[in-house]
Amino acid sequence: MPVVKFLGKELSCKKGSLLRDVLIDHGMSPHNGAAKALNCFGLGTCGTCTVKITGITHPLTAVERFRLNLPPHRLEDGLRLSCQVRVNHSIFVEKGQGFWGQDISGLGTNQD
Numbered sequence: 147m148p149v150v151k152f153l154g155k156e157l158s159c160k161k162g163s164l165l166r167d168v169l170i171d172h173g174m175s176p177h178n179g180a181a182k183a184l185n186c187f188g189l190g191t192c193g194t195c196t197v198k199i200t201g202i203t204h205p206l207t208a209v210e211r212f213r214l215n216l217p218p219h220r221l222e223d224g225l226r227l228s229c230q231v232r233v234n235h236s237i238f239v240e241k242g243q244g245f246w247g248q249d250i251s252g253l254g255t256n257q258d
């Protein structure tokens with residue numbers, strides 16, 4: 147059973163679960179501020195559920211490749227859409243600042 151490390155918590159989930167669902171099912175959120183209510187609810191269009199993932203994941207989906215190439219995101223930032231990522235292995239997840247989580251300047255590599 148994979149474990150998602152997020153904000154100091156360890157969240158177990160069924161292999162293949164959508165990351166956004168895992169966070170929400172554990173009372174957490176991949177969205178910041180008003181984006182918790184103003185989002186596409188997992189369609190992959192709003193871009194507010196972005197996260198930085200450390201660990202093994204599948205390649206970007208076509209939906210991610212499209213949305214993460216539109217402002218304020220940039221593909222080269224390496225973010226993922228948590229609503230499109232299936233958790234198949236244990237991963238470490240961080241969230242950037244800003245409505246879309248696009249400000250990743252404060253993210254580190256501390257996986258504790």
Ligand code: FES
Nearest residue numbers: 188190193195229
């Ligand atoms: S919830 Fe909108 S892109 Fe993921």
